Amino acid sequence: MKSKDRERMINVVVRSLGVSKTEVVDEALVKDLCNDSLDSIELMMDLEEEFGLDLPEYDTAKFVTVGDIFDFIGNELDMSGFVDKILKLPKLEQAKFLASLTGKMVDSYEDERGNDVMI
Secondary structure, eight states, X not given: OOHHHHHHHHXXXXXXXXXXXXXXXXXXXXXXXXSSHHHHHHHHHHHHHHHTOOOOHHHHTTOOBHHHHHHHHHHHHHHHHHHHHHHTSOHHHHHHHHXXXXXXXXXXXXXXXXXXXXX
């Protein structure tokens, strides 16, 4: 995870929960920083908004520590960056990459207009 992303996460926690930066450490228990369950919901919504993510409720329920939250968001950000790189590839290269992951053959040909057609 990039240090700037971590700093952004810390700032969201501070702003959302009204705690000091010194309290926002990986080992801090989420339940100790939140006054009630509404605080934790608001925190997740603030993090979603800050990072443009969708944090499913079933995932947020398993966050015990601040470090759990930071790790999850860091992984999501890393994955979204990876997906962005894949989407910038030409369509045929995307198909070949997906084929390498799935083990299914992908072939292509050029149609009469010069477009790559994948089969």
